[in-house]
Amino acid sequence: MAASPALPGLLLCFAATVLLIFVCVSSPTWEKISFLNVGPTHYGVFGFTGSSTGIGYKFQANQLGLNSDSRLDNINTSVINNLTKTLILHPIACGLQDWLFSLAFVAQATIVLERS
Numbered sequence: 001m002a003a004s005p006a007l008p009g010l011l012l013c014f015a016a017t018v019l020l021i022f023v024c025v026s027s028p029t030w031e032k033i034s035f036l037n038v039g040p041t042h043y044g045v046f047g048f049t050g051s052s053t054g055i056g057y058k059f060q061a062n063q064l065g066l067n068s069d070s071r072l073d074n075i076n077t078s079v080i081n082n083l084t085k086t087l088i089l090h091p092i093a094c095g096l097q098d099w100l101f102s103l104a105f106v107a108q109a110t111i112v113l114e115r116s
Contacts (some may be wrong), residue, residue, distance in 0.1 A: 020094035056085035
């Protein structure tokens with residue numbers, strides 16, 4: 001039986017879902033996967049090494065190599081905090097991609113069943 005035209009889309013949706021799942025379990029959940037490595041600190045979707053899991057980064061002076069908190073005030077502005085909160089879009093995209101994979105799977109199964 002020949003493959004249907006929906007099969008490449010199904011495989012690509014599956015690959016995208018798996019990659020987005022890897023992104024969603026990045027640091028601090030799984031230290032081997034991260035967006036950014038700065039020294040011993042790994043940054044991921046829900047936080048960084050040694051931080052609690054949450055949305056948005058709250059930097060600490062000792063992790064950035066700063067001695068005083070005066071320079072830290074320039075980094076912890078609401079702009080930086082809100083920009084790191086946008087990383088929540090990765091898990092949302094993962095959920096949407098999983099839904100699209102399910103639809104592609106149903107389309108592929110429907111095509112296969114109609115041919116038989």
